[in-house]
Amino acid sequence: MLEGIGVETVAVDPRSAEVGANFDWLTSVGARLSWVETQPSTGRAIAVLSASTGLTGYSVPGGSVGSSLHAYGGMPHLFAPSGALVAVDAATGRLITPFGHTGDDGFTYGDLAGCGDEMLAVREHERGDQLVALDRASGELRVLLTTDGFLASPRFHEGRLAWTRWTNDVMPWDSCEIWIANYTPGQDLSRPRRLAGGPTESAIQPCWGIDGTLYFMSDRSGWWNLYRWRNGPVEAVAPMSAECATAPWESGYTNFALLPAGQVVMTVQSGPEQQLLVVERDGASRVIQTPYTSTKPYIAATGNRVAFIGASPTRAPEIAVATTDGSDKIEIIRRSTTRVEEPAASTPELHRVSTGGGTTITVLLYPPSPVEGRLPPLIVRPHAGPTYHSEFRLDREVQFFTSRGFAVAEVDYRGSTGYGRTFRKALDGNWGRFDVEDCRNAALHLIASGRVCPDAVFISGASAGGYTALKAVCEDGPFALAVARSAIIDPERWRTTAPRFQRPHATILASATSPVVAAAVRQQVLLVHGAADQVAPVDDADELATALRQRGLLAGLVRFDGVGHYLSGSAQQVALDAELATYRKALLDLGIVMPA
Template sequence: MKESFNKNDYGFWNSPFQAKDLASKSISFTDLFIDNGVVYWGESRPDEKGRNVIVSMHPDGSIQDETPPEFSVGTMVHGYGGGAFLVKENQLYFANSKDGMVYHKNLNTKEINPVTFPFEGRFADFSLDSKRKFLYCLRKNDSTQNQFPPTEIVRINLVTKETEVLFTGSDFYSNPSVSPDGKKLCWLQWNHPNMPWDNNELFVADISSENIITNSKKILNSSVGACYQPIWSPKNELFVTFDGNNYWNIYKIVNDSFEIILEKKSDFGRPMWISGTRTFSFLQEDILIVTFCDNGMWKTGKIYLKNNGFVEINNNLSTIYNIAADNNQFVMFAGNSLLALAVVSSNIKEPFKFKILRKSLDDSFPSNYISEPKEIEFTARDNKSVYAFYYPPFNPEYLKDENNLPPLIVKIHGGPTANVDCLMNPKIQYYTSRGFAYLEVNYRGSTGFGRSYREELKGKWGIKDVEDCLDAVKYLIQKNLVNKDKVILAGSSSGGYTLLSTLVKNNKFLCASCTYGIADLIAMTEHIHKFEAYYDQSLIGGSILTDKELYFNRSPINSANEIKTPIIFFHGDKDPVVNVKQTEKIATALKENNIYHEVYIFSGEGHGFKKAESIVKVLDKELKFFQKYLSN
């Protein structure tokens, strides 16, 4: 163990967290189901070039791949995926990203066959009526060749393979779900300029004995808000989360109206960036297992529907991304400050205990090098509370330098309608174990703190988020936790926009890393996918058609001469969300202003890098870039 070191040692510590291991020994999870005691999940594998595989774990502990190498399970109906498969009654239905078709696997015979004909489009968000042999789902209809292809609710006849369009005309649909008795269908729908967390509508229709959809009606609510995850109970009762009281709480639909089950100042929902996520499920016909976010920390509980009683479950988990339940057993994608995201299982008898079924991170990473986050609540310049997670540098092989302070990486999350979680993240540990402090800010606009906190960014994108991140850094400097001269910014996607906006207003940062960031808001509106086509209007507080000057002034590209900070850029050339020209344009502006920068464009990568070699290169180049400026 070192006895002493100078200030330059911070950021240069030897670490067991290596880039190649983070890429090759880690996976990410997608959809989650449990059926007859067997747990099914989707996982993306960087060492297979990002191929998505459905994996199962049986009661005896055996794990197997359910989809062979010629398939990659995935869909892009709304642009970000999710809802790519369904398991029910030993039958598996999945969307194949390679050809866009839907396939059926009989889990008893292991036979796989297509249930749709070749079609120019994508399917997602499946619901099965096994008695009548129908599969209800969403379809993005690319055959129209429209700039914004229509989204439809369709019904696939599992005998004939014919696909019938049930509903179209709204800009978006989600969560088509048939009741257990096959007599009702529910779904959500919304239109531009709304995002699904701004405002949407819950619909219910009848299904006749002749399979005709009738009596379609909107379930009205007296307050403005957004629904999330409509789900049928085993008794054919409809439940949904709704944030009309400022928080996503759980409601039951009674006599075509919303009746609250549990009123709590916590979010039992999340923004629908992807399909197929759930925050509650039925353990029994009258018992819900629920997950909820309480000021940035995810928790678990049970709701007893007979009396609407609530019991919180202390299971030491702080991040939960999905949940499924069946026959008194429930499974989740979950983790905490010491556990990277994992597939975990528990049961109604001992819900406070959980068993790890699959880890996203290889066991070879040493737990004694992990820096645990500290929850921070600080007062912003407008005297309102803002939240963050601070990770101090930590490595058991190095002593804390009492005479010097560590460099700080400020990571700005994307979305911006999203949040950072209290979760063991190997990339954070990659830096903290090398002597960097690390800060993740849940700036105003983040989720998990109620609707009003989420909406404080409306009209203020590039302003409030910037101020909150600057105030978070100021707070750590005042607490004497970090070196004020060695603060580094990092951000991706919309987080890249906040990063660039911050650098326009403040040139005191050491350097920055921008991954598929937004520099030109006007150009963004010209190259945007359907899901986010009008997202900018609420965030900026205007329209490109009537407020072009506002977009111009809020675009970092038009103030690039104010940026004095060296930046490293990463972007995929197949990014459908943020066009690669965004990075090329801001890099050209920096070159004209003689500001040092580096640019790395990855062939075949989209919005989020999937290939192991891309992940390794980003980590290696980013670290060397940071260390270059630390040593100057």
């Protein structure tokens, strides 16, 4: 039963977004576009609806639009063709509708999708997931499907409903199924059946074409590629040795869009770089030439054009629309205000480095800007996840350090996405080993090539990357200090403290031979942690800080009250300043003075 008040309108600057604004969850609403936009000045995230007359912003009363479905989120807003909004309150997980909100029912909502006169959503409880339908006219909420595992991506088209599901002992990028059923809004599901996916296949992102063909991504070939089905065998649309989907950390990703003329536009990732590809009806394909190297997994068709959120090492994320007729014209829909006094960005060099495992990893090296004429200190940054990849786009944290004389190396270690299923799964059972080996080899490669100072090499990671950083200083060289932010510290304990979604991840990744970090660390460590972290409990950081302090190895503990797993705004800046001060002290101890 719904109760209370609904969404509220908020002011939106029609010229540009604020400095540091971010854009997510882009989708189309008829001829219009909508997205979620952060407002750094208020700390809020709002839903924005564009039209020829301008922009309209909406938010939940006193809060932000956002979802923590499955810990990391799912599509948190849905505009009806009329413009009416249903959204999720980021703070409570409740569904906010024109009729009111869902109250304190114990569920977290997300993954909103349209369904004729209804709206579909996934809601989560500690006991499992439910697929629910909300009647747009009456506000009645009905449960369509219940599981003790996970559900995502409900998609409806003319009497059929598709969705994904996976069991509670796997991750969706390892094993995920696509199901379909007959469905009439207002009634129950009938004849549910599995279409794709299984124990060794991740099938994700179902999407119906206007002719009733179901498109989806599957890694059955070893790469996430596009497939389609229509009352017959499943067939590949554009087979290639490249990754065409993003690991489903959040529910509702869309790495492709179906255009009215039968074309498909999709992202294609080879290593860290992403491109947009148009696939014609006859299977021919071509790249859309854009100035972007990174595209978020929210692709939306708007007529015969495609809308997306693109970025590059010199451009912050912006919402753009591209033509698909071969002219490759780009229209910028929304970008943040830029500061004219910002220094020139350091752009990355791509390095291929051999590992101890006989494979090759990719390293993005950002030289200091400007170059001081001497070998710079190096910060190696293993990405978070760990089932993810280094972003090939402008990163304010990287630029913070390169503009102060440091070189920064981002490492796509074994286990990263963008390199196929085999590479992605190489870290299973080897977390804290292969990732550390690859980060060490990346640093040694840059030292041997004469690019960085061999005595001033540091490692810094967040979340899962924080665990990699900690493990890297549990052995000798080349790292003189580690920074661990929002770090997972004890993988064995994390199997019980991790969010429900990620508990299988901890089991799959864990190495049976991993020693306890507190007793094995050999170098100084700076710990940065939010006291309200729901992914990596702060108690683990406090215990590690105590143990390191007793051993004289604690460089510092920065603890933020009321801050969760992700640092932003003032907390992020305080953390960066503390990290910089820690590096400078370590360098002074080595007799190296960095410029102010």
